[in-house]
Amino acid sequence: MTKTLDRRIAAPPIHHAWAGALALLLLACAALPAFAQEAPDALVKRVSEEALQIIKTDPKVQAGDQARIRELMETKLAPNFDFDRMTALAAGRAYRSATPEQKKRLADEFKTLLVRTYSGALTQYRDQRLDYKPLRADPSATEVTVRTEVVRQGQAPVQIDYSMEKTPAGWKAYDVIVGGVSLVTNYRDEFTQQVQAGGIDGLIKSLAAKNSGGAAK
């Protein structure tokens, strides 16, 4: 491969642009599988460690700067979640009968709510330790549960499990289960209730109102 590449690059000037493009393409091809193949447990560990590192060292986060924390959420954590699937799971039947436009608005509002909630949660992070459990899954599996555990001095440890799926863009989480409490399941009750009261548009409206309501309870 490298030899071919060398020969192409060494080709007459007229081919330079083309050779450059090919080199880039080859690089991209080499890099892409490596990225996509990051194992789900390795992904959880890397992202968690990076985020924890920032929380511990970033002066703005330390000072409780919500905008900075939200930015961190958006750039570091959010890309590793499949918000469409989370929304589909939480909204259940109502989601399946929704229009693409409604689906998109619902997923957007849900994402905003989750990011806001967890931005708030980040500021409360204290000196806990995260343990990463070995992944027990078939290498060919496309759905896995990555298990982690929060160890806190003097308290029972709490498990945080991530339900993850393999996508063309790498592994993505579609549920988080904290101490047995599934986020998606919690929201399913909430969403069902809102849909019963005001249909899918009612649900979207409630979420939007919640998101724009500042610190509303």
Next chain:
Amino acid sequence: MIATAVANRALWRSLALTAAIVSLAGCAAAPSRDDPFEPMNRASYRVHEVVDGKIVKPMVQAYVDYTPHPIQKSISNFFGNIDDFFSFVNDVLQGKPDKAGNDLGRVITNTAFGVLGLIDIASDAGVPKGNEDFGQTFGYWGFPQGPYIFIPVFGPTTVRDGTGWIIRGYASPISYIEDISTRNILIGLNLVDLRASALQAESLINQAALDPYTFIRRSYLQRREYLVYDGKPPPPKDDEQ
């Protein structure tokens, strides 16, 4: 009564945890099945919001803000040691000798060498804290959870768990203290300590929930199911297509 609040400790702590960790984040059981008394419970919840918001929470917040941290920690440890004792009792009732040995070891170590449980030496030595109670034992024995109940100030429970907490309330060493004022002070401190441990979780729920009543109910029921099965609950029916 305290017992109900004790019941919530595990839930609140775990929720507080969500709040404390870097993490982002199915199946809806028919609410009518889990919560046949929903109208009554919602009324209780509204009473709770007022009483808690106007009286209990400000008091507890003052305790958290003005009590030196080591003292708060010692108070938590003291009541945690009693929790460990009941963990041990319930390990035995569920026939789990390994966990029983672990929890009994914690109680003996912390009571004897940790100034009656004020210092959690066992955790420092790497013996993890257990988490069993009478409600879980009844579940382990196969009793259904029964209707969900929300009690003002004390929080969410079920018939099964509530029965457990009543037994626990009567059996607790604190209820055997002869001196009434000492006993009442300890009961009060226990409640304050529990409520304090729920402050973070509460702010998270208010941030996350469209309807905190529903959110708390589903969290509580999921958490209890998980604990009954020691972290391996049967898979939920998935509604996804």
